[in-house]
Amino acid sequence: MIELDLALQRGEFSLELALASPARALALFGHSGCGKTSTLLAIAGLLRPRRGRISIDGRTLFDSSTGIDLPAAWRGLGVVFQDARLFPHLTVRENLRYGMPRGAAPAKCDGVVQLLGLSGLLKHRPGQLSGGQIRRVAIGRALLRQPHALLLDEPLANLHREARVEVLKYLHELKREFALTTILVSHQPDEVIALADSVARIEDGRLAALEDIRTFQVSTASPDTPQARATG
Amino acid sequence: MNLLTHPETVALALSFKVSLVGVVCSLPVAVGCAWLLARTRFFGKPLFEGLLLLPLILPPVVTGYILLIVFGHHGAIGRLLDAAGLSIAFRWTGAALAAAVMAFPLLVVALRNAFESVDRKLEHAAATLGAGPWRIFFGITLPLSLRGLVAGLALAFARAFGEFGATITFVSSIPGQTRTLPIALYELISTPGGEGGALRLTLVAVVVALVAGLIAALMLLRGGARQSEAEA
Numbered sequence: 001m002i003e004l005d006l007a008l009q010r011g012e013f014s015l016e017l018a019l020a021s022p023a024r025a026l027a028l029f030g031h032s033g034c035g036k037t038s039t040l041l042a043i044a045g046l047l048r049p050r051r052g053r054i055s056i057d058g059r060t061l062f063d064s065s066t067g068i069d070l071p072a073a074w075r076g077l078g079v080v081f082q083d084a085r086l087f088p089h090l091t092v093r094e095n096l097r098y099g100m101p102r103g104a105a106p107a108k109c110d111g112v113v114q115l116l117g118l119s120g121l122l123k124h125r126p127g128q129l130s131g132g133q134i135r136r137v138a139i140g141r142a143l144l145r146q147p148h149a150l151l152l153d154e155p156l157a158n159l160h161r162e163a164r165v166e167v168l169k170y171l172h173e174l175k176r177e178f179a180l181t182t183i184l185v186s187h188q189p190d191e192v193i194a195l196a197d198s199v200a201r202i203e204d205g206r207l208a209a210l211e212d213i214r215t216f217q218v219s220t221a222s223p224d225t226p227q228a229r230a231t232g
Numbered sequence: 233m234n235l236l237t238h239p240e241t242v243a244l245a246l247s248f249k250v251s252l253v254g255v256v257c258s259l260p261v262a263v264g265c266a267w268l269l270a271r272t273r274f275f276g277k278p279l280f281e282g283l284l285l286l287p288l289i290l291p292p293v294v295t296g297y298i299l300l301i302v303f304g305h306h307g308a309i310g311r312l313l314d315a316a317g318l319s320i321a322f323r324w325t326g327a328a329l330a331a332a333v334m335a336f337p338l339l340v341v342a343l344r345n346a347f348e349s350v351d352r353k354l355e356h357a358a359a360t361l362g363a364g365p366w367r368i369f370f371g372i373t374l375p376l377s378l379r380g381l382v383a384g385l386a387l388a389f390a391r392a393f394g395e396f397g398a399t400i401t402f403v404s405s406i407p408g409q410t411r412t413l414p415i416a417l418y419e420l421i422s423t424p425g426g427e428g429g430a431l432r433l434t435l436v437a438v439v440v441a442l443v444a445g446l447i448a449a450l451m452l453l454r455g456g457a458r459q460s461e462a463e464a
Contacts, residue, residue, distance in 0.1 A: 046356050072359040085357035089375050098371075099361030145361050 002026050002183060006042055006052040015039065015205035023198030025175065025182040029189075029216075030202035036185045037082075039202070040151050043183065044079045045072035056149045057181055078142030078180075082153040084134045086126035092137050093122040099145035109144055115177060116140045116170050132163030136170055143174065149181040156191050168194055189220040236436075240429055242408055243416035244436060250324060250412055251392035254331030255339070255385060262336055262384075266343030267369070287398075288337040296401025299330060303402070326403035327410045331392035339388045346380020347373060383451035390444035394437065413437060 005018040015035040028036040041047035043054055043061065051064040056077075061070050078099075086095050096109060096118070113119055116136045126134060135155060142150060155171060156164045168191075175182070175195065186192050192199055192213075199216040201208040211219070236244065265284055269277070287295050303310045304321045313319055320326040350373050358368045374381070396414040403410040405419065417433040420426030 044360050046360070072356070073362050073364055075360070076362075077360060079357070079360040081353070081357060083353065085351075085353050087354060087358070087372060098358065098363070101362070141361065 001055075001057055002181065003053065003055040004039065004043070006039060006049045006054065008038060008042055008047065008049040008052075010038055010047075013038075013205060017202065017205070017207050019200050019207055019210055021198050021200070021210060023196070023212075024179065025184060025196045025198070027184045027186055027192040027196035027199045028202055029186055029192050029199050030208075032187055034202045035205040036187075036202050037153060040079075040153050040183065040185045043075075044077055044151055045070060045075045056183075059148060076145075076148045077151055078145045078147030078149070079151045080135075080138050080142045080153065080155055082155075082157050084126075084138040086129075086134060086137055086141070088126050090125070091122065092118060092124050092126070092129070095126070095137055096122075096140050096144055099141060101146055104144075104146065108146070112140050112143050115173060130163065131159050132166045135159065135163070135167045139167075139170065139174065143178065147180065149183065150178075152182060152184045152195075154186055154188075154191075155184070155195075156186075156188065171195055189216075193217055193220075236432055237429060239407065240416065240433060243411055243413045243433070246324060246327075246408065246411065247393055247413040250327045250331050251335075251389050251395075253325075253328040254392045255335050255388050257328065258332040258336045258339055258388065259385070262339035262343055262388075263374075266340050266347055267373075269340070269344045270347035284340050285337045287333050292334065292395070292397025293401050295333060296330060296398035299326075299333065299398065299402040303329065320403075322403050322406060322410060324403075324409050327399050327412060330398040330402050331395050334395045334398055335388035335392040338391050339384045342380050342384025342387060343377065346377035346384070349380065350376045379451040383448040386444040386447040386451070390441050393440055393444075 001020065001022050003020045006015060008015045013033075013035065015038055017035070017039060028039055030036050038047060042049050043056075045061065048069065049062065049064070052062065053060065053064070054062040059076070060066075060068050061075050061077075062068060086092075087098065090098070096113070100109065113122070116139060118133075118136060118140055121129065121133060121137070126137070129137065139152075139155070152171075156167055159167060172194070174180075182195070184192065184195055193216070196216075197213055199209075199211050199213060201211065201216075234241075268274075269281055269284075274280075300321070301307050303313070303326065305311070305314060305319070307321075310319070310321055320329055354372055354376070355368050358372050363371065394414055395412070396418065399410065399412060400415055400418075405411045405415045411419070413433055413436065417430055417437070420430040420433065
């Protein structure tokens with residue numbers, strides 16, 4: 001269960017968002033600048049809401065009424081940033097292991113490396129990788145943290161067509177294998193349809209609609225909807 | 233045939249010892265101050281920064297005199313050190329303290345720039361992977377600041393090696409204890425027949441400064457080149 005009730009201010013922009021979704025994979029969908037990435041950063045603990053409450057699967061991460069505000073390091077979330085943010089001075093292997101809990105079985109790492117097809121890249125540095133490979137390492141690193149939930153910020157953005165297909169294939173696989181609660185931020189309907197079960201449409205910092213994926217599919221397919229026109 | 237006379241060799245060795253110990257002692261404090269300047273905001277920060285840079289701006293004789301007032305046999309801290317049997321006035325440790333104080337601002341400036349050039353988003357990513365502030369600093373920030381750190385160390389070492397005014401004011405000129413290379417050079421210049429020795433020490437000083445300058449330039453140049461690649 002994903003429960004968000006957020007109020008936050010970033011300069012002129014104000015975000016007021018309240019939603020509760022039982023979905024395993026929820027997408028925050030909207031134009032760039034609508035507040036979806038701010039929401040994700042607030043969930044990750046990198047942006048402090050003015051007030052509100054953030055709870056995922058019963059774990060309260062932030063609650064201004066009771067003074068709960070877990071630091072990012074304690075939230076137990078796997079975050080895949082749009083710009084990947086791999087550590088450039090570390091090898092792929094070191095990047096992958098960075099967030100692994102102490103005492104985690106090495107087999108866990110092997111499993112994720114296999115799943116994401118990273119075996120041949122372990123000794124490389126991020127500077128030697130393609131866009132699709134960088135994204136896969138970032139996903140692997142987030143998974144190996146053994147998170148309670150996964151946050152994906154535009155996981156397919158800025159990738160060329162083949163790399164999108166490549167990363168999407170792996171995202172599908174991990175959705176099946178790990179069954180993690182996932183919050184996905186995207187402005188691309190195809191990405192949302194491929195990965196989410198439920199969609200929160202966000203417009204100008206407000207929740208415009210909370211739809212299941214079928215309704216979203218139908219409404220974005222229609223050329224008359226403003227979202228379809230804007231993002232199509 | 234020896235290139236340097238015995239007193240010249242003693243002065244050179246002492247200069248290396250004093251500069252090295254001075255820079256090493258300065259480093260942890262400089263790292264802490266540079267991090268505060270690069271990563272935090274607090275009341276009175278410009279004043280704090282001004283105070284840190286003071287040894288760079290003040291006439292070295294003034295710095296030396298302040299050290300004498302505070303750490304000399306009659307100074308507030310000097311008396312305590314004397315009582316503990318750790319007197320530093322007119323000893324090589326006093327020369328090292330003068331070197332540390334004079335080199336300190338260069339280290340702070342270099343480290344601050346280096347820390348500021350590290351992408352904070354990488355530190356945020358490390359936090360979401362469960363890393364605490366120390367692990368982020370030693371695992372991400374510091375390694376990514378390594379070039380700036382080495383450049384700062386080279387410049388600070390050269391500054392400490394060339395230190396004259398504060399040293400002679402604070403700890404005078406005692407052969408083997410506080411007569412560092414610049415002080416020995418000054419005395420050779422003021423002694424009839426000392427021209428040969430003065431020339432030899434001048435050459436040594438120029439070589440040390442050139443090597444330090446070259447290291448700093450290479451580090452800053454290659455760091456800069458890498459940064460522009462990343463931005464491109």
